[in-house]
Amino acid sequence: MHRLLAHVLSFAILITAAGFAQEVRAAVASEIPGTPLLGRSVVGSVGGATIDEVYAVNVPSGSVLIATVQGEFGAELGVYLFEPDATSILTAAPITSSARPGGTQSISTAVQLGGTYYVDINGRNLDRAYEYTLSLAIARDTTPPTFTSVSMPARARSGSVCAAVTARDVTSGVRDVRVRESSSGAAAAWLPYTGPGKYCTTASAGSGARGFDVTIRNGVGLAAAPRSFSVIIDDDAPVLSGSTPSQGGVLYEPRGSITWSFNEPVRLAGAVSDNIYVVSQAGARLAGVGQLLGDGTRVRWTPLVGLPAGSILLAAITGVRDQAGNETVPIESLEILRKQRSSLDLARIRSGSRWSWFRYTTTRNLIGRDVLMETYTNGAWQISAVITTSGVNGTFRVERSSGAAIRLRWAGDERVDGATSRRVGLGG
Structure with a gap:
């Protein structure tokens, strides 16, 4: 709203012709430098022909100034605070102001440098002047936050x-x-x-x-x-130091875990399980639980349900950051096989002049399998026979002249992992 320079009457004493004392209003400035406000409250009126009333207030350094305006019913008021170097309410920008609808307004500000500040009461009513009460509070702040x-x-x-x-x-x-x-x-x-x-x-x-x-x-x-x-x-990104199983490795347990290890403690950008993505060979995501282990240098994922032997898993981890927020370079996805563990053991039970007899012991998943017998000859292992296992234990014989030692080896398939027995001599 355009401000009009106007004057209104403040309280004063006037002696009438009849000799009686009557309260009238003396002039109140409508522009800077304003009317000095000596107390902490004043009653005035703005609106109609009187647009603004400006008061000059002395505020000490290190103080908080609070100005509250309460207008009569129907008043539309605004209150504006100007700093000491302001020369006109029409051109200077106020430090703070309040001009909400209605006649009740309040402002507050902290004053570092003391001086004379100017409070402008602005009336927005066009029909007539409305009375208001301006109240000030000035408090010194002598303590730090x-x-x-x-x-x-x-x-x-x-x-x-x-x-x-x-x-x-x-x-x-x-x-x-x-x-x-x-x-x-x-x-x-x-x-x-x-x-x-x-x-x-x-x-x-x-x-x-x-x-x-x-x-x-x-x-x-x-x-x-x-x-x-x-x-x-720390501006150095964490580095993957290894994984268990490693690339192309094997999980032996149905709910076996995959673990990534790093050279320093890490955290993940989101929930641990959200940053680890494991899918089957069919492309279906596998449900699992992720955990940060120990000192935070290892991240582990464990499936919620057992994985069948013969499964092929693709495991990816993302969003790995160190405690400073540095993120790793993209980490290669792991291809991991889920297989059953197998074992073979071999022992010589007796030797004769021509033959030596041996006993093998194996896991149940190798019963009925063709196991290779290899002979160590001329510094190398060579396949010399195929033995079909008939149970977890069995015996066989080998001619002593066939080499220096033998071993049994199962090469493995898509479901059962390979196994090799210890080396056993043919006997002296």
Whole structure:
């Protein structure tokens, strides 16, 4: 709304012709430098022909100013606060204002530098002037703000070192937060305090331990004593050191686990199970549970239901980050076979002048299988016979002149993993 320069009457004493004292209104300025406000409240009226009433208020340094306007019923009012160097309410930008619908308005601000401030009461009613009461409260703030809580991580990347800050100041409020690398002596900007949350800075390049401090400042510029922290700057991504099973390896148990190992403690970008994706050879995702193990250098996935022998799994892990937030390069998916474990054992039970007799022991999943007998001759193993197992135990004989030693070997198939017995001599 365009402001019109106008004057209205303030309270004064007028002696009438009849000799009686009558309360009338003296002039109140409608522009800066305003009318000095000596007390903490005043009654006036704006609206109609009178658009603005401006008061000059002396505010000490380090204070909080609160101005409240209460208008009579039907009033449409606004209140605006201007700083000491303002020369006109028509051209200067207010420090703060309140112009909600209705006649009740309130503003507050923290004042670092004292001086004469200007409070403008603006009337939006066109029909007539409406009465209002302006009340002021000025409170000195002599105490700095306080930390409710403040923390920093043990490790962080140099590009984003953050402090979690919650702070309070009951008088002038918390205005700013500063997170600074104290060990480098570099300057750091004050950040507006917007409530409990993270406030960040950057660190100088290079990995290693650094010192940081966190400071808060209230509305009148008083700062709390800084809180100090030691943070390890880490810009190196974690590295996969191995997996169990390894690429092309075998899971022997129906609910056997897959484990990835890293060179430093890690975390995952989301839920552990969401960052591990395991599918069958048919392309169906397999349900499982993911866990971070021990000191955080290992991540394990375990299926919820048993996997049948002969299954082929494809396992992928993503979103692996270290405690500083560095993420690994893409990790190759693992192809893993689910097989039954098998075993073969061999013992010589007696030797004759021409023949030696042997007993084998095997697992039940090799009963009825063709097992290779290999003879060690001229420094190499050579297939010399095929033995069909008839039970978990069996015997056979070998001519002593056929070589120096023998062993049994099952090459394995898609369901049962391979096995090799120990080497046994043919006898002297």
